[in-house]
Amino acid sequence: MIIRQAKKQDLKQIAELDLVLAMEISRKDFFKKDETILKKMEKPYLYRDFKNKNNIFFVAEEKKQIIGFAGGHIKTNLKFFKIKKVGFIREIYVKPSHRHKGLGQKLMREIIRYFKNKKIKVAQLTVLTNNQPAFKLYQSLGFEENRKKMVRRI
């Protein structure tokens, strides 16, 4: 099992996993996304994101199969923030059959190391409140709660 930066040839496999991730999140979320649109738009968006130089993708590969991936984005903050650039971890997914083996942690560590090499000291991410496994993973890596989004249905 190796973890490496994604190449163009990996995009097809990443797209499949990314779609599964998007659907999983949408189902956990009480605001459901339109799945027909997700299925249609997910691939072009991923391919476009891959070309963006502010984005980075890492994959976990075993026997030529991509079993997990993580995507990060370097964001420039608004002028009144002290910290100019922030590393945003946009997505992380490990195939269910390969979970509980520490792959999530390894992928996160790679992205954070990538940010560190770019002199970015702050990593951020968002997580659904009801997503306990993800929340615990991030806590174990030293992530702390910063802000919360609250919603009210009318």
Next chain:
Amino acid sequence: MRIRKATVKDFKKVKDIKTEFMFWEAKRDKGIDPEKIKKVPFVLRGKLKNKDMAFFLAEEKGEVIGFAWAEKQKNKFFWTKYPFKGYLHDLYVKKEYRKKGIGKKLINECFKWFKKKKFKYWEVGVHAWNIGAKKLYQKKGFEEHIVWMRQIKK
């Protein structure tokens, strides 16, 4: 004490209370640079004219003692069930006037304005350290949805 919707003529009042609020935030959120705050409120003039935004001022004997800033925001394309949402940007009441129900009244005015625009839900962001705000929103029927997490490498 009365609450009213601000117009462009109230620019200076809105700018002053918004600046006070940003300094209050900067004291508690180490990430904000107080030096740069002075420039930000000048974009407010345009926002006061914007029909998708509303500023509500709480006034006592002509003096502004609190404000709320609400916005009608567009959701991304895949939220077809929820094309728009109401977003509560800011809510602030001067220290001496807290615990008097003014925050609740400001929120109610925002609710009324939102209802006119027919949203299905609305959102508010709250700092992890702001327990008072979180309790207030919970009382007004908000629930936690997403958490922003941050890791700072020293």
